[in-house]
Amino acid sequence: MKRRSDRSVGRVAILSAQISVLAAFLLGWQYLPQIHALSSRFHFLDPIFISSPSAVARSLYDQTTGAGGTATIWSYVVPTMEAALIGTVIGVVGGLCIGLLLANSGTLNRVFRPLLIAINAVPRIALIPVFLIVFGLSVKGTAAVCVAVVFFVAFFNAYEGGSSVPSEVLDTVELLGASRWQLVTRVRFPYAAAWTFAALPLAITFAILTVVTAEVLIGTRGLGRLLLISLQDGQSTLTFTVAIVLSVLGLVAVGITEFAKSRVLHWWGRT
Amino acid sequence: MTSEVSLEGVSFSYPNGVKALESVELTVPRAHTVSIVGPSGCGKSTLLAIVAGLTLPTSGTVTRCKVEPGRLPVTMVSQKETLLPWLKVKDQVGLHFRLRRQHKTERVRAWVQDLLDLVGLGDFQDAYPYQLSGGMRRRVAFLTAVAPIPQVLLLDEPFSSVDEPTRLVIHQDVFDITRQYEITTVLVTHDLAEAMSLSDEVIILSRGPGRVAAVHTMPFGPERDIVALREQPEFLELYGKLWRELGLQLDNGGRKRQRSFRDSTSHRPDWMTEG
Numbered sequence: 001m002k003r004r005s006d007r008s009v010g011r012v013a014i015l016s017a018q019i020s021v022l023a024a025f026l027l028g029w030q031y032l033p034q035i036h037a038l039s040s041r042f043h044f045l046d047p048i049f050i051s052s053p054s055a056v057a058r059s060l061y062d063q064t065t066g067a068g069g070t071a072t073i074w075s076y077v078v079p080t081m082e083a084a085l086i087g088t089v090i091g092v093v094g095g096l097c098i099g100l101l102l103a104n105s106g107t108l109n110r111v112f113r114p115l116l117i118a119i120n121a122v123p124r125i126a127l128i129p130v131f132l133i134v135f136g137l138s139v140k141g142t143a144a145v146c147v148a149v150v151f152f153v154a155f156f157n158a159y160e161g162g163s164s165v166p167s168e169v170l171d172t173v174e175l176l177g178a179s180r181w182q183l184v185t186r187v188r189f190p191y192a193a194a195w196t197f198a199a200l201p202l203a204i205t206f207a208i209l210t211v212v213t214a215e216v217l218i219g220t221r222g223l224g225r226l227l228l229i230s231l232q233d234g235q236s237t238l239t240f241t242v243a244i245v246l247s248v249l250g251l252v253a254v255g256i257t258e259f260a261k262s263r264v265l266h267w268w269g270r271t
Numbered sequence: 272m273t274s275e276v277s278l279e280g281v282s283f284s285y286p287n288g289v290k291a292l293e294s295v296e297l298t299v300p301r302a303h304t305v306s307i308v309g310p311s312g313c314g315k316s317t318l319l320a321i322v323a324g325l326t327l328p329t330s331g332t333v334t335r336c337k338v339e340p341g342r343l344p345v346t347m348v349s350q351k352e353t354l355l356p357w358l359k360v361k362d363q364v365g366l367h368f369r370l371r372r373q374h375k376t377e378r379v380r381a382w383v384q385d386l387l388d389l390v391g392l393g394d395f396q397d398a399y400p401y402q403l404s405g406g407m408r409r410r411v412a413f414l415t416a417v418a419p420i421p422q423v424l425l426l427d428e429p430f431s432s433v434d435e436p437t438r439l440v441i442h443q444d445v446f447d448i449t450r451q452y453e454i455t456t457v458l459v460t461h462d463l464a465e466a467m468s469l470s471d472e473v474i475i476l477s478r479g480p481g482r483v484a485a486v487h488t489m490p491f492g493p494e495r496d497i498v499a500l501r502e503q504p505e506f507l508e509l510y511g512k513l514w515r516e517l518g519l520q521l522d523n524g525g526r527k528r529q530r531s532f533r534d535s536t537s538h539r540p541d542w543m544t545e546g
Binding site for chain 1: 323325343345346347348349351352353355356357366367369370371399400401415416419
């Protein structure tokens with residue numbers, strides 16, 4: 001009982017500390033730039049560059065509700081999330097299939113895995129213009145960039161998962177009458193899928209990041225366009241607003257996948 | 272007596288040239304249980320893989336009896352964890368039927384339930400492997416292998432990770448089920464008492480490369496109470512005899528090692544004598 005109580009006091013203390021740090025940060029952000037001696041000496045404390053929490057909160061309210069005649073942020077959120085979702089689904093399914101295929105075939109693995117490792121080493125951000133030219137300056141283009149990043153996250157995890165099946169398990173199931181195809185679908189696939197699913201929160205984070213980067217380059221749609229506008233107009237408040245919206249979207253997406261993971265993979269890591 | 276599996280002059284060498292088995296002659300009669308014991312590294316598990324058809328011998332022949340209709344030729348229980356962690360106990364035990372898409376029939380469901388009840392796991396049919404104790408998981412692995420009533424069941428030290436009291440209970444289940452369904456069983460184990468309690472014959476393999484050093488018939492009859500059997504003077508006497516024979520195999524290697532150790536320590540290393 002004593003230990004339980006100790007733990008609960010610990011949690012309260014940690015939460016209090018976290019709230020205190022956050023409050024100190026927000027207060028510092030709000031009031032330090034108002035001290036002229038500081039803002040004139042330190043460039044980054046100039047309110048033009050770092051705005052203020054109260055301004056960001058007001059902007060967030062206006063952008064999400066359309067108050068004050070402002071266009072809402074949702075028309076920018078939809079294309080970003082649409083591209084991120086499409087890119088994640090295609091990237092994860094493609095990576096899972098190819099990872100599984102290579103985990104199951106020694107020959108294919110020897111031929112293609114070094115090539116895939118080499119392609120993964122190429123910085124995808126540098127290739128964004130190529131993707132956009134090939135697939136167009138639309139959701140298709142940004143989703144394609146997203147696929148190029150998410151695919152490799154899924155592929156490497158699926159490959160490791162498919163390769164991690166103990167030989168004793170394969171032997172046992174084969175002797176129970178499994179065909180070669182069933183060994184892939186009934187044994188290797190769940191292992192590969194579990195590893196891939198476990199990497200889904202990371203894949204989604206990468207997906208949103210990549211789509212926004214591509215949108216900044218295109219400058220015609222999505223939250224990336226809003227960031228570009230904020231940069232062109234020097235609206236740091238808008239930049240922080242978009243950053244907070246992206247954080248919340250990322251957290252929600254990761255939260256959903258974490259929840260799904262805990263339900264679907266309840267057996268994962270517990271055997 | 273019809274033989275279910277027979278090995279004639281079976282040898283096996285690894286690609287690096289190390290010989291694991293040499294000229295093994297072995298016959299397993301139908302519906303009998305044969306145990307193989309021997310020192311570590313004598314090729315027991317390799318022998319089992321050859322019988323299963325998972326490994327081809329370097330030389331010699333393996334003959335298996337024709338498979339009866341509706342039975343599987345061979346199934347195996349490994350010493351390692353082989354349960355599929357995403358399957359419930361009932362799906363695991365009925366895995367063979369799932370692979371053949373027969374698992375939804377009432378007959379299969381009832382059969383799986385009967386097997387689970389037989390070993391006291393009837394209430395755990397909806398549990399996942401991680402919700403079971405080590406002993407329960409071993410029982411599920413065993414039931415998964417016997418559910419299709421294989422013609423030959425191979426057991427590769429399947430209960431080595433289980434504590435002694437639990438192991439005795441599992442032994443009784445294994446003995447009863449393999450006898451009841453006339454499953455020819457080959458058991459590889461380090462546990463001599465386990466080998467004697469469950470088997471009709473105990474085969475001692477020599478130190479690597481493994482050869483058949485001795486074959487002993489167990490005179491304990493077709494019905495056994497495993498716990499009571501281990502207290503019988505006849506069992507204890509035979510246990511002592513087999514232990515001495517097994518000890519000879521261990522000792523041969525031990526003496527070799529000791530001699531080579533003495534040789535290597537007869538001269539002090541340079542750094543001890545310097546200065």
